Amino acid sequence: MTQVSSPTLETPAERYRMMRLIREFETRALALVREGLIVGGTHPYTGQEAVAVGVCAALRTGDQLTSTHRGHGHVLAKGADPGRLLAELLGRENGLNHGRGGSMHAADLSLGILGANGMVGAGAPIAVGAAWAAGRRGRDTVVAAFFGDGALNQGVLLESLNLAAIWRVPVVFVCENNGYATTLPASAGVAGSAVGRAAAFGIPAETVDGMDVAAVAAAAGRAAARARAGQGPSFLECRTYRFEGHHTVERRMKLSYRDAAEVAAWRARDPLLLDPPAEAASIDAEVAELLDRAEEFARAGAVPAATGASRYLYADGLRARAGAGA
Amino acid sequence: MTQVSSPTLETPAERYRMMRLIREFETRALALVREGLIVGGTHPYTGQEAVAVGVCAALRTGDQLTSTHRGHGHVLAKGADPGRLLAELLGRENGLNHGRGGSMHAADLSLGILGANGMVGAGAPIAVGAAWAAGRRGRDTVVAAFFGDGALNQGVLLESLNLAAIWRVPVVFVCENNGYATTLPASAGVAGSAVGRAAAFGIPAETVDGMDVAAVAAAAGRAAARARAGQGPSFLECRTYRFEGHHTVERRMKLSYRDAAEVAAWRARDPLLLDPPAEAASIDAEVAELLDRAEEFARAGAVPAATGASRYLYADGLRARAGAGA
Amino acid sequence: MSWLSYPKALNRALADALAEDETVCVLGEDVGAGMAGVTLGLRDRFGAGRIVDTPLSEQAFTSMGVGAALAGMRPVIELQIPSLLFLAFEQIANQAHKFSLMTGGQARVPLTVVVPGSGSRLGWAGQHSDQPYSLFAHVGVKTVVPATPSDAYGLLATAIRDDDPVLLFAPAGALPVREDVVAPLVPIPLGSARIHRPGTEVTVLAIGHLVHEALAVAEELAGEVDIEVLDPRTLHPFDWEALGDSLERTGRLVVLDDANRSCGFAAEVLATASEEFRLVAPPRRVTRPDGAVLPFAPELDRALQPSREQLRTAVRGVLKGGWAW
């Protein structure tokens, strides 16, 4: 797999720009859901941008990540082309996955993006495996595993913490604690604490303000350095919030699991408002234009031909029997 | 389900007697394996007797337990009839499970023994469910979940700790740390510590000398009292050792994962030798006689008729289609 | 009565069971909020002690259901998406299913698992669009796939009262079905098929939402061929007698099944029919392809699902066919 360069996210301006890109991307995706062009809806990342950007600031070209059902932020922050990601959400041939994956499976392996994932917690062991493989082959690759607070209760995730710890695998576990797993408050689902859980496996763990990109980047930098130095996994709990519903479909439901004051309080801590660079306005304009082009690209993409529905099913090209005879 | 009385294990003599019963039972089972009468072999409990007996000393009639692949000790300590357990190992109709379960599934629901289990870690969530149900129905039942150090790395077990903690379920988690999961040393498999893992879920956890039945009973008593008082789950790590191989088949293999000195050191701490009561000799004789009768009972049991092979498959008596036509 | 929707029918079956029997409880993700529709309003009525929101721990809470069942309750587990069954496969296939036999009949496990939306929901892509009922029929778990609201009510009611584990798949494609319910809603025994449309020339056995597709095609082709539409309703136990009777009449069989082809339920029907029943022509099945993974793009997703066009072709095929030898 040829490695494509990851974006640099070193300066505050670069980080702001990437956060804006994600925010704008999600805003447009929401509009496209309403327009009926993104079938199945999405899990918006809005509000959590500082986490993806802060963590990816610590990653280099050749590093990898595994993502979640709420993956657009991670995928963009690791450098995926917004046009191709948007095309993927529209189910077009020019999408990242040729329209085969959609929002929940968006991937760009050339950038080390091992995929969003529809199953909560499922990315973590994949990250451990990729990192373990890199370690065995003498590379100083770091792999970031993103997951939500809900994933803290998945057996496979807890098993993964143990494996990463005993084998000192260069993984950075990133728990995006946005307070809820769908409607379940983290406080009602997670006994003990996120970092306490990681620490129990002997994994250095810290809680960080997930609305502060600089704080996330600093913590992720420490974690990545440990990984590259052969000191094994680290765990970050990033306290954050999703500004939207769990899934776009929530807009059509009457749910009362979060109250308006809570949402407002968190919106006031919007990562994009925390410490915007002087050139924010021009960056915003540039990003808007870039996304205009991205949207154009995506809308112009061809709908895949139905005859190719089983294409890619097997890597070796094995053709499956059809579901009906002639 | 009518509840049958659990044995009292209050006095040192009663505990010694039960430990001797388990030891003798395992000795005879080993002989029956060699004789070819126990098909498939067993996972001997020899060496770990103080754990089963100490924990069951804290259980009452109506309390329940879930057991493991190495389950004879738990099943006997909760009061199962040795003759019927032995008959089960021989696959006879007069066995606990009518010969349908064998060593790995021995159960006596009338005594609250919800079964040995062939899958590592699988008993724990069943224990949590049974205890949760009892709690919901206003009973002060305690359920003990036995498992090995190997189970500490099973996702379902870790998930179970969380559920028990958030819902304050009256479970006593009993980790029998005998140092190995088959050939894997616990030190190579378990990052962090057993009690640290439980504590991370907010579960009171302590390590206890698993060769000392009084120490185990005391700790289990504290845990059971917490459970009955509505204070939720507790976790005991009992440090112990299996004197035999993982499974009887190991006798025919050349394995070198434990050295002789280590085995000898632990054998010197034999729970039966730690603090035997004055009347040990007469108890031993009584137990030997009891097991003579048990063995007679088991050997005399009828082999189940092949026509009943699918009996009990469905609780409602649904009959499955046969595997071949006439 | 009046128009009853499919989710409402499941909801009502649950509510009736909860009201009737205090050992019934519901465990699952977001069941309190009623995200999937099936448990809507039940927490308000029965309390959070009986309608229990679980953390994302499918393995543990499914097995908790087994433990609670062993302790005398009748738990209903909701698994939001069909692939959660893959996570809890051990707990269902290896624990819940096997306890009765392994304990020599001491244990019964009256556990019900409900999947409120199996199969394709356009746009949910590869990991959320499976139709895995055949896996459980193979394992031997009682497996129910209602096609209509009243069947959904009746089969769920029976499932909860059954002393064995029962898995109920509500196909996403059937959720929009509404029914003008005139008779009172009643329990329906497992293992009893339903003839939705009698016919004399071809038996079309269809599963779940595809029953409605079969009915549409049967009406459409009414001038050409007289199709009997048979809905097994439960896949295990299966009503072989009803199938045999139907084939006695028609002698020709097409199975319409949304599962993957190889070892799917349609294979079982064809196998048994060819072994045991009267067939005057080679049978056919319309299924998903072998090993199907539904691609995201709606056009591709649809292309892998059984279609009316394929059913028409299959029906015409069996009409023309005959054992050539």
Added chain:
Amino acid sequence: MSWLSYPKALNRALADALAEDETVCVLGEDVGAGMAGVTLGLRDRFGAGRIVDTPLSEQAFTSMGVGAALAGMRPVIELQIPSLLFLAFEQIANQAHKFSLMTGGQARVPLTVVVPGSGSRLGWAGQHSDQPYSLFAHVGVKTVVPATPSDAYGLLATAIRDDDPVLLFAPAGALPVREDVVAPLVPIPLGSARIHRPGTEVTVLAIGHLVHEALAVAEELAGEVDIEVLDPRTLHPFDWEALGDSLERTGRLVVLDDANRSCGFAAEVLATASEEFRLVAPPRRVTRPDGAVLPFAPELDRALQPSREQLRTAVRGVLKGGWAW
């Protein structure tokens, strides 16, 4: 060459692959000690960095295999007992299998999973005696069930080199088989069946260890009926051409399959044969019963497995049979 045992054949295939390709590694419980026989001696030769003893975390280490495969390795996972597949079902069926399609062909997952002893081992009881290969054929994972040592070698060699996930079941009943290997051991392509015994009157398709049972019955009945014994070797992809050719010759089919009956692999063979191939009589299958759970007592365990007696009856049945209508 000389007498080769089945576990030794798998051991040799692994050793050759490890020697040839440094991206090959083995992960599993007690693989260092070689408890299951398959990895015996490999840690001494290739080191603990490539023959990796895992904690009891089947979900995580199976998915680690997926991650390592995505990162360019060719991991081999050993799962000690067939029911561990139930624990890792999500990781195999929903992750490993789906990555290629879902990523639009970006990802390949060259992962091999070996189960060194599936099916009954007398005395291992309900949870350790399943034969779950049909589940994976249904899902669409490449599924291999070698019957002989040289096939075990050749198919494992190919599986490891294959760019997709492959699941290899070594039936416990085949482990004692030894073979006088004269030709060099070579890779065998997936999806190619093997005629173990040519015949003209009845095709007996047998899977795994049952191939040897079928051969014994074929010899025994040689004076009465000329049986062709066909071993598919891989269940998915399946060599339909070989089956079609065989039925061209014989027109009569019996399938001998150790899986549960409903939706088992035998059902698939009967279904496809009845749809597509020449059958002059209703086919038959000999399988485990529906939903089988093997009881502990050896007499009961054996009673639920396909027997020679049942095979003889089935063969005689298809000989007598004909489409009655």
